[in-house]
Amino acid sequence: MKKIIVALLVSGLSLFSSATQAQGIAPTAPIEYSEKVHVEDSNSVTLYQHALSWTQEKFPYNPKSNVQANPEAKEISLTGTSKIKMAAAKASGPEQARILHFNFRFGITEQGYSYTVGTFRVVPDEKEPAVTVPLEDYIKQLSEERTNARTRNDRRVTAQANAVASDVASAFRSYMNSQPVVKDGEVGLPTDGEE
Template sequence: MKKVLLSLLLGALPGLLCEARAQTEPPAPVGYTEQVALEGAGQSRLYSRALDWAQNKFTYQPKAALNAQPAAATIRLNGTGIVKTVDAKGHDQPLTVLFTFSFQATDNGYTYRVDSFQVIPDPRIPSQTVGIDEYRTELQADRNNDKTHNDRRVTAQANSLASEAAMSFRSYMNSQPQEESVGLAGEN
């Protein structure tokens, strides 16, 4: 029985070592990018739909720097969100993050991205921002990070924010109104 138990433990050891190594790797970049192919959708129609979302449905307030270029069919705007770190006692410490949403339409689809995350580490100085990668490096160097895991916490929350914004946009783009009416003309 001891040999069987020892064999199982030794067999599981490589799996545990791989998992430990995976957590020491640098985190993936924060953001979301997608390219959507829509044959014959029309650049101006896609641009108009995306602009409507950016102006009326973008919920990451306060939004800033809406830059719409109809000739190039591009849109760029900045949004705001919140991520939370915890202090050594486990109390939430909210941080404001800024990010960029950008959109580019073509005749056969569009590309959009949610990226360029910046953290405002001190709410008393909102003009001072730090790139999220630099901020995660600072968190990793913190002596309490083994207890709080703030570097992973911020990464996960920022990726969730990027995913939510992308999902909201994609859902809106997928719910495009029908151009033709259903039923026979002239019927009520």
């Protein structure tokens, strides 16, 4: 009887530790912010022009690159740049900064427009700026480092990338909401006396 109880306890503990280990190495979900915005009686050309103006004049994460504007398809995409900061491996060391690239995409839909902030990539070595690593892979590397129990760099980087995605989305949506809406078929905004 004692042997059966011990065997059950041992097998239960081994299942528990296997599940815990599996959770520790689970893949990181991609960080992304996407939204479809419904705009009643909107003019797709006007929405596209507003979005283009924002990417050209108001985009907050420079330098930007790979800017592609397609007026026929009414789509825009570009790559933005930010930085992430991590705790040093040694407790007394300075913070480490890494360059973070991400994509912003805009497109017209039947009901308005959609946009996405995502496809984050990290430059692990500033001496080689052309070499990038997907953010999810970089976070996984950080989580496997011996010092991560102290630095929590995997969580720091995840939080900072989420903040960048949220900030870009908020800046874009705020700009779009502040622009006048022109209905299909109208040339411009109504003047005084027009209804």
